[in-house]
Amino acid sequence: MIETPRLILRPWRDHDRAVFAAMGADAEVMQHLGPPVDRAGSDAIVDRLIAIQAVLGHTFWAVERRDTGAFIGFCGLKMAPLGIAGLSGFPEIGWRLARNAWGQGFASEAARASLDWGWSRGFARIVAMTVPANTRSQAVMQRIGMQRRPDLDFDHPLLAADSPLRPHIATEISR
Incomplete structure (x- = not known):
């Protein structure tokens, strides 16, 4: 679907589920996303992403x-969650990679390709969000040209008030 020199971004396949579930069970991968997810929870995420695509x-x-055909994670665009002022209603770019794919530039490469896809479809503004402690994702956001928007920072409405993952920072990029 989208090809880069080293990656293919494509629709989900059933055989992706086991590797994605292993990622979701990895506490280090999930450190800034929430508690590790079991297989049923992981499959539910894949089902939601497939439904969003449809x-x-x-x-x-x-x-x-x-080069290997190995599934290494996800990246792309979906609409930002509802109820987040300044971000809802805009496409959100996001990524999650298996730990063995970290530090090799794959997230930036996939994110740039996703932005290009979004621009080619007429999106004028794309947003991203993460927790303040997720410096790896913030570095990707900077590398792909996103700008920090402190005025749009928010507490995630689906997380408990005492959750360390509730505060989120916002970034954006315009065409």
Whole structure:
């Protein structure tokens, strides 16, 4: 679907589920996302992403390496969650990679390709969000040209008031 020199971003396949579930069970991968997820929870995430693709024509797509065909995570665009002032109603870029794919530039490569796809579809503004402690994702956001928007920072409405993951920072990029 989207090809880069080293990656393919594509619709989800059933055989992605086991590797994605292993990612969701990895406490280090989930450190800034929430508690590790069991197989049923992981499959539910994949089901939601497939449903988003069916409705919108885009989602956080499966990412595989071109050289090995290995599934390494997801990246893409979906609509930002409802109820977040300044972000809701705009496409959100996001990524999650398996730990063995970290530090190799895959997230930035996939994110740039996702932005290009979004621009080619007429999106004028794309947003991203993460927790303040997630410096790796913030570095990717900076590398792909996103700008920090402290005025749009928020407490995630789906997380408990005492959750250390509730505070989120916001970034954006315009075409």
